[in-house]
Amino acid sequence: MLFDTSVRRELARTFGATMVVIVTIVMTMFLVRMLGQAARGQVAPQDVMLLMGYVALSELPTVLALSLFAAVVVTIGRMYRDSEMAIWFAAGIGLSRFVRPVLRTAWPVLVVIALLVVFARPWSQRTSADLREQFEQRSDLSRVAPGVFQSSRDGSRVFFIESHSERDADARNVFVLNSRGDRESVTTALAGRLESEGERRYLVLDHGQQNDTRLDSGVMTMARFERYRMLVSERAAQRAQERPPREQWTHELLRDPQPRQQGELAWRIGLLFGAGNLLLLAVGLSASDPRRPGNWNLVFALLGFVVYYNLISLMQAWVAGGRVGLGVAVFGLHGTVFALALALIWWRENAAVATLRLWRRGG
Template sequence: MLFHTTVRRELARSFGATLVVLLTIVLTMMLIRTLGLAAGGSVAPQDVVLLLGYTALSHLPTMLALSLFIAVVATLGRMYRDSEMAIWFASGVSLSRFVRPVLRTSWPVLLVIGLLVLLVWPWGNRMTIELRERYQQRSDLSRVAPGVFQVSRDGNRVFFVERDGDNDATRARNVFVLSNDERRETVVSAHGGHIDNNSDPERRILVLEGGQRNETDRSDGTLTLSRFDTYRVVVDEHQARTAQERSPKTMPTLDLLRQPGPRQLAELAWRFGLLLGAGNLLLLGIGLSATNPRRASNWNMLFALLGFVVYYNLINLSQAWVSGGRLGLAGALLGLHGAALALALALLWWREQGTTARLRLRGSRA
């Protein structure tokens, strides 16, 4: 049918263009943020592209939902401004008839959003956290750059090293270590050192060779100077993450269903809410796209974007309420998304009744 073909073609073209623009903007912002993390020492520089890919996959469902919503509003809004909608209405096509071609065009995108939210979202978050933890769990000595003072992860130690010429990241020469705690300040310098990973699997130990140790007692100011041939310093401790410590964002959807705690249910409310919200936004977009062809303005697009921001924030707010025990999972989904569906249907009915009334008025005048 000409009507369905025209609407679907216009909608697909608008969706593709909108998605490309949003991806370009969001990926540029993510790249800048990721480079900042790499410069600050939070992630490894060689993992920037990989981390950018994981982050983009995690945010792709939101970008797809927003692109689909903007495409519906932009396509139907253009048809209003070019008086195409007036022709369709005069031909007996009501506004509710646009729901079917919009859904037929959008259901593959909604399916992709569901797969991304339920499957790819936790996997991407898990891989992102693993990349950061893998980099952070390296020894403090292996993270320092030659000739640069480096602060340890806990902020209690300052390292300065010169690497050996054999490119071994576990060995260094001319090592300087400044340690501070509540009771004492210790300065250790040595001609060389290496990382011992085998003596204690729960710790990384820095073995210093040929140096001296200056210790200042903060209580009475006593200075102690000692020399050593071998000195061992604990520079890192491993703490295994238990299943209870796993973030719900990294847990598969089936695991969340098997462990229905408040945080797990809150994560389910967000995942299912984003999918339901993408469907409700399609109906809202049809109702919000109406505009007056005699007024060259884009107020409908501004209101639509404002509605998307409010709806998305409400999804996050419902997640916080479920996590805090104020709402249950069913109550959050039915309350928020049921109300959004009712609002979309009411807006669609109001637009359709207004259009029918105007057509009848013109017919009576004729």
């Protein structure tokens, strides 16, 4: 049918353009955040692009849902402004008739969202967490890039190395500034390496000197050494810890009825149900007055998107805190939004029919 074909073609074109814009904005935000974390020593600089890809993959369901939602609002809203909707209404096609081409266009994207939520999102979360954990388990010295001053995680030490060997634990021309209370020491050495004893790691320096200063009295001492060992205060191998719910597979969440796992499950189900409900909301919220300048319906629609997803997050917190059950959170919220979306479409359609009848009587 001409109606379905024209609506689906325009929806697909608008969805593609909208998704490109949103993905560009989101990736730029993630890049800035990852570069800031790398500058603060929280992530490895060589892992920035990889981590950004994992984070983007975990947020892709929300991006796809928002792109679909905006595409429907923009497409049908343009038809209202260009008076195409008046023609469709006069031909006997109501607003509810737009639901079918919208769903036929969006169902492949909804399937992709479901796959991302069930499989890709937990995988990207746990892979990203593993990368961060591996970087945290490395010593402060091994995290230093040659020629760059780097602070330790607790801020008590500042490291600088001129170069390092292919082994991560070895370095040449090492500089260490250590501040502890009223004492400040500067240690330099020709070479440094890491040694492990049980769960402790030591920085072993060869052929250097240490200048120690008492900040309260100003007394300075200097000592030369052939070999000096410094506790780095890190574990050689971190014990395996239980993964948080966001990093667990969906089938693991289903087997574990704990509140935190149920809360994460409510969030994943909410992402899928929310994407479907947003399509119906977009059809109802896209109606606008052709005589009114601007695109205020898109502003109100985006506000509704933000409110809806905040409610999904709120339900996740309530389920994780044991305040409500999983069924109440999922069916209560999304069932209510589904009913409101249908009521909004019915109200918009009947208002349009009444306006059309008045126009015909006036003519």
